[in-house]
Amino acid sequence: MRLDEYVWSRNPRGLHVSRILVTPLEHSRYVKMQAGWVKLVAVGDEYVDDAGIFMSMGITPVVRIYRERPGIKPFTPDLRDTFMWYLNAGVKWFEYQNEPNLPIEWPVGTNITYQNFDGIIRPLMDNWLQWAEFIISMGGYPGFPALADTNDATASTLYWMDAFLGYLQRSHFDRFKAILANGAWCATHPYILNHFYQTWPGRPITEARPPEAVNAREPGWHFEYPYDPICQMTDPGRTVYGSAAKEPHGDPVGLTASGRLFNERCASIWGTQAVPVLGTEGGIWPIPEIYGNPWFYQQDNRYPMYTTFSQAEGTVAMYEWIATTAPEWFFGVCLWKEDEYYTPYGIRAIERMAETPVILKNVPPTEVFSENGPGSGSGEPTYHMVILAPGLPPEWFYETAQAYWNLYRPIVTNTWSMIDFIPRVQSLACTIIATPDVAQGMVETLRGRYPNVFIDLVLARGNLQDVADVFNSRVFASRRFG
Secondary structure (H helix, E strand, O other): EEEEHHOOOOOOEEEEOOOOOOOOOOHHHHHHHOOEEEEEEEEOOOOOHHHHHHHHHOOEEEEEEOOOOOOOOOOOHHHHHHHHHHHHHHEEEEEOOOOOOOOHOOOOOOOOOOOOOHHHHHHHHHHHHHHHHHHHHHEEEEEEEEEOOOOOOOOOOHHHHHHHHHHHHHHHHHHHHHHHHOOOEEEOOOOOOOEEEEEEOOOOOOOOOOOOHHOOOOOOOEEOOOOOOOHHOOOOOOOOOOOOOOOOOOOOOOOOHHHHHHHHHHHHHOOOOOEEEEEEEEEOOOOOOHHHHOOOOOOOOOOOOHHHHHHHHHHHHHHHHHHHHHOOOEEEEEOOOOHHHHHOOOOOHHHHHHHOOOOOOOOOEEOOOOOOOOOOOOOOOEEEEEEEOOOOHHHHHHHHHHHHHHHHHOOOEEOOHHHHHOOOOOOOEEEEOOOOHHHHHHHHHHHHHOOOEEEEEEHHHHHHOHHHHHHHHHHHOOOOOO
């Protein structure tokens, strides 16, 4: 299946309904903001008529069937019949299971951890597989369960995603591959906090405008966290997999971060190159205009605060960034949620969307699966990691090899476990900086676990500055790992 074969509005703007059992909906609210998506959370058939009305207006519904604290509730006939009401109405996009890394979705007393294999990981994925195959058989698109974006050690999005996909790889490799090939997509919940900013024309890319000076229709917006210049300046080499020094449990709190994690893991295991991702709830939240105290939010002090004004400008800019700049697989976000954006007439973000024309996303005819297959070593490396010998701090690399880092921005680590987080979409380049007594063992271990990796070795025989000089002048002179 190709990305452009998925049926949807091509309009990335979306809104989540206020709560369950509210019908008929005020469809004019979605028309006012010029929405392309609506997220419906249904108990039964109460939204079937609303779904049909939205589709007639060019707004694509996404349906999740709600059950309180479902845990590992199996895909029962009553659930099947409920989904059928919406399938028969023409709905194609569906979710099953929601934020399983949070206790609120489980019966009280459940051992909520990604390490609970028999109690959570295996049965939850087995149920999801059965449901996904049913949805595909009826012409629908099954969404991989949305995880809450968090770097908490227990609820870590990274650890839970790896637990799910690791089980599917070991036990249901071909079944999941068939699902990926026939309409699967990944649901995410990108509450991006203040991880966005706009720069000034002609000024440094790390100099953000203050909240009162942003403008949605002017260039310079950054929503690529954690790959944006501010994050990379303050914690060089941080990725969605985190960083050894500051975020050891991953860092998914960005607009496309969890979607990138899912796509990179599926690429390395199943050989995909682009699986659709939709944020089924999220946005720039909390909204100062609603919560009011404080009148601004600054969850991460590396980035500017956001206010009612900049939240509205940022929301419009976010959707334009999705349409023009985001990865081709990222299809939009359903803002959380209708009652907060209409209190009761519509907050500033709604007014800005109402008066700003929609930019549609041009989805290319990209095949979901790559011709090269998973972890292929063909072609030029697409990622680069620098592994320092134990005891050599990453800060040394940034100070002494800054010229190289400014050009290539590799992942830099002295934590051996970080090797497991290397995304291998096509092939990986790895440089090991070590003393002769440990270098060969490091190389052999890396080659044994990752035979597709291109390896360079820099031996630290002299002082650290000598190593840096050799590194900068010789190893990458040909830009082999660009």
